[in-house]
Amino acid sequence: MEKKRNYIxxxxxxxxxxxxxxxxxxxxxxxxxFIGTVRELTKGKRTLSLTxxxxxxxxxxxxxxxxxxxxxxxxxxxxxxxxxIGRLDISDIAVVIAVSSPHRDESYxxxxxxxxxxxxxxxxxxxxxxxxxxxxxxxxxEKVSYADKVKKEEEx
Amino acid sequence: xxxxxxxxxxxxxxGTSEMTWDRETVTVEEVRKHVQEVYPQLVxxxxxxxAVNEEFAxxxxxxxxxxxxxxxxxxxxx
Numbered sequence: 001m002e003k004k005r006n007y008i009x010x011x012x013x014x015x016x017x018x019x020x021x022x023x024x025x026x027x028x029x030x031x032x033x034f035i036g037t038v039r040e041l042t043k044g045k046r047t048l049s050l051t052x053x054x055x056x057x058x059x060x061x062x063x064x065x066x067x068x069x070x071x072x073x074x075x076x077x078x079x080x081x082x083x084x085i086g087r088l089d090i091s092d093i094a095v096v097i098a099v100s101s102p103h104r105d106e107s108y109x110x111x112x113x114x115x116x117x118x119x120x121x122x123x124x125x126x127x128x129x130x131x132x133x134x135x136x137x138x139x140x141x142e143k144v145s146y147a148d149k150v151k152k153e154e155e156x
Numbered sequence: 157x158x159x160x161x162x163x164x165x166x167x168x169x170x171g172t173s174e175m176t177w178d179r180e181t182v183t184v185e186e187v188r189k190h191v192q193e194v195y196p197q198l199v200x201x202x203x204x205x206x207a208v209n210e211e212f213a214x215x216x217x218x219x220x221x222x223x224x225x226x227x228x229x230x231x232x233x234x
């Protein structure tokens with residue numbers, strides 16, 4: 001039987017329960033899930049839908065790297081992350097992060113750490129569609145340093 | 157042959173998702189310059205991070221025939 005992959009980028013609908021299954025185990029007394037959904041209003045603009053695009057092989061590799069960082073840093077933690085790509089509607093689930101650990105603190109912290117790292121190093125891009133146009137998010141034409149850009153308070 | 161990939165806004169600006177460059181050994185910096193010569197509209201090719209074979213790479217890192225170079229504009233996943 002094929003071993004379950006804990007880090008995927010997929011066009012499929014994400015089911016949080018499936019990702020909890022990936023990390024649940026007898027040693028854990030806590031599981032923290034983060035679910036990122038498509039928000040309708042951003043800075044007063046009404047989003048109709050989003051399109052996510054990814055450099056899939058590298059994105060999956062980077063998700064795995066983030067998971068490994070967390071598992072190393074937070075003792076006894078276990079991580080699984082799934083990110084959906086393609087066209088998503090309002091309230092669709094874009095990302096699911098599940099972290100289990102013996103005690104709750106590591107799960108909470110690891111989960112927070114995972115989403116922040118995703119927004120820094122994972123090659124996934126979001127295009128917002130409004131009724132008056134659409135745009136790739138991430139300020140890709142501004143000539144500012146990358147470090148400044150990723151620190152910009154991004155949506156979600 | 158070196159393969160170069162574009163994503164998101166850069167892909168739209170270039171009008172293509174990839175290009176090739178028939179060279180044996182160059183550096184990341186040389187790839188940036190070449191891409192900007194071929195697609196002058198890709199101003200961000202000079203500044204955004206670059207991955208070689210799916211790992212972020214530095215300016216002086218070598219790029220060889222058979223490698224895949226990807227321009228990684230500011231990400232916005234999550």
